[in-house]
Amino acid sequence: MNVILVVIDTLRAKNMSCYGYAKKTSSNIDRMASEGVLFANSFGHANNTHPTFTTIFTGVYPITHRVVRMNAQYYLNHDKIKMMTELIRGAGLTTLAVDNLATAGRFVKAAWLKRGFDVYIDYSEINKKENRSIRRLFEINELAFPLLEEVKSKPFFMFLHSWDTHSPYNPREQFKHMWYEGDPNGRINLGSREGRKTLEKKPTGRTTPSMKQPDPRDVEYTIAHYDATITDADAALGDLITKLQELGIAQDTMVILTSDHGENLGEHQIFFGHRWPYDDCIYIPMVFWCPKYIPQGKRIEAIAQQVDLAPTILELLGIEDRALFEGHSLVDVMKGRASETYKYARMHATYPDVRRAIRTKQYKFIKTIPGCPYEPDWPKRELYDMKSDPNEVKNIIDNAPDIATELESEMDRWVAEELSKQPGWLDPLIEQARHGWLTYEN
Numbered sequence: 001m002n003v004i005l006v007v008i009d010t011l012r013a014k015n016m017s018c019y020g021y022a023k024k025t026s027s028n029i030d031r032m033a034s035e036g037v038l039f040a041n042s043f044g045h046a047n048n049t050h051p052t053f054t055t056i057f058t059g060v061y062p063i064t065h066r067v068v069r070m071n072a073q074y075y076l077n078h079d080k081i082k083m084m085t086e087l088i089r090g091a092g093l094t095t096l097a098v099d100n101l102a103t104a105g106r107f108v109k110a111a112w113l114k115r116g117f118d119v120y121i122d123y124s125e126i127n128k129k130e131n132r133s134i135r136r137l138f139e140i141n142e143l144a145f146p147l148l149e150e151v152k153s154k155p156f157f158m159f160l161h162s163w164d165t166h167s168p169y170n171p172r173e174q175f176k177h178m179w180y181e182g183d184p185n186g187r188i189n190l191g192s193r194e195g196r197k198t199l200e201k202k203p204t205g206r207t208t209p210s211m212k213q214p215d216p217r218d219v220e221y222t223i224a225h226y227d228a229t230i231t232d233a234d235a236a237l238g239d240l241i242t243k244l245q246e247l248g249i250a251q252d253t254m255v256i257l258t259s260d261h262g263e264n265l266g267e268h269q270i271f272f273g274h275r276w277p278y279d280d281c282i283y284i285p286m287v288f289w290c291p292k293y294i295p296q297g298k299r300i301e302a303i304a305q306q307v308d309l310a311p312t313i314l315e316l317l318g319i320e321d322r323a324l325f326e327g328h329s330l331v332d333v334m335k336g337r338a339s340e341t342y343k344y345a346r347m348h349a350t351y352p353d354v355r356r357a358i359r360t361k362q363y364k365f366i367k368t369i370p371g372c373p374y375e376p377d378w379p380k381r382e383l384y385d386m387k388s389d390p391n392e393v394k395n396i397i398d399n400a401p402d403i404a405t406e407l408e409s410e411m412d413r414w415v416a417e418e419l420s421k422q423p424g425w426l427d428p429l430i431e432q433a434r435h436g437w438l439t440y441e442n
């Protein structure tokens with residue numbers, strides 16, 4: 001068995017057709033799901049890149065590896081933390097990556113993510129030469145396909161990381177206008193004077209001008225561009241599957257499609273970026289494709305988290321050494337040998353304020369952590385009914401105090417338990433808030 005892990009940066013589940021979006025944005029991924037397994041309750045642990053990728057590669061929660069925000073290298077618990085790629089290479093498989101996380105970044109690079117790779121194609125230099133910040137999956141394919149041709153006869157693990165859906169939303173020309181029919185300068189479609197003011201003032205998010213459009217005033221235009229980036233990446237994923245078939249290795253290769261975090265497309269007054277532990281940023285896709293090995297067309301309701309990816313990948317590759325992981329392999333639920341995983345998913349957000357959240361399938365409780373320079377003027381405790389209010393606009397903390405108390409107690413209990421595994425270490429959210437936050441997202 002080979003595994004290819006494809007992570008499309010900033011891809012939110014809500015805008016993919018296989019996750020219920022009205023536009024058919026992701027037909028190839030939909031097909032992967034219909035021939036494989038889709039996790040319907042799949043969550044990331046944070047709103048930005050370094051914490052989530054570090055969890056994907058280590059199989060432990062951010063509170064354990066301690067990279068809870070961007071550019072937090074000096075906080076990583078290097079002595080204790082192993083990358084899954086070190087275990088995979090140790091078991092004799094070839095490990096390959098096309099990525100730029102190890103060297104990209106404004107302040108500190110996530111160099112640890114390079115550990116354990118035999119071949120790490122870093123496209124930072126190409127981006128720099130071309131004066132670009134993002135590289136799309138069809139361009140990642142161009143770098144990855146020659147590697148696949150080289151390794152096709154031996155077992156391998158490959159990691160592909162693309163930035164299609166990260167701003168500036170810049171799909172290929174043939175996809176650019178496929179989801180928009182209006183006049184980009186015609187209106188601001190926010191539905192309220194408040195919202196309109198926010199878009200015009202651009203208070204916190206990068207807005208449409210960075211997307212190199214002629215000041216489009218219709219927010220739907222920009223959302224349509226985001227949707228087009230999904231369709232662009234989706235087409236490239238289709239090309240990757242075709243390539244595996246051409247090489248004769250599709251039968252023995254598991255392709256996993258996921259994302260590190262989502263994006264706010266106007267929700268919670270963010271145009272556009274990834275902030276806060278709402279589902280816009282936390283609800284990520286998780287689709288597994290390998291028709292020979294897993295059931296076809298299975299949609300799983302059990303909660304799946306990023307922390308589960310490393311143990312799952314190691315089990316798929318037949319590697320037993322999974323003792324250090326805090327997550328659990330999802331193979332049993334995929335194969336129908338188990339039906340449930342977790343009662344609670346855990347997440348936090350670190351930009352611009354600091355919040356910790358806990359989520360069941362029905363409720364999400366969010367608590368603002370005091371002590372960081374930016375303390376917003378909104379309730380410090382929030383509770384949302386995700387079934388009746390999936391966009392998290394109605395804080396019901398006063399209507400359901402018992403549920404909030406139960407979730408808060410569970411959150412506090414879990415934090416104490418996690419910290420007890422590392423005697424003498426502080427809660428990294430509090431520690432890093434005290435040291436000040438770099439106002440930087442990615």
Ligand SMILES: [Zn+2]
Binds near residue numbers: 010049442
């Ligand atoms: Zn990211």
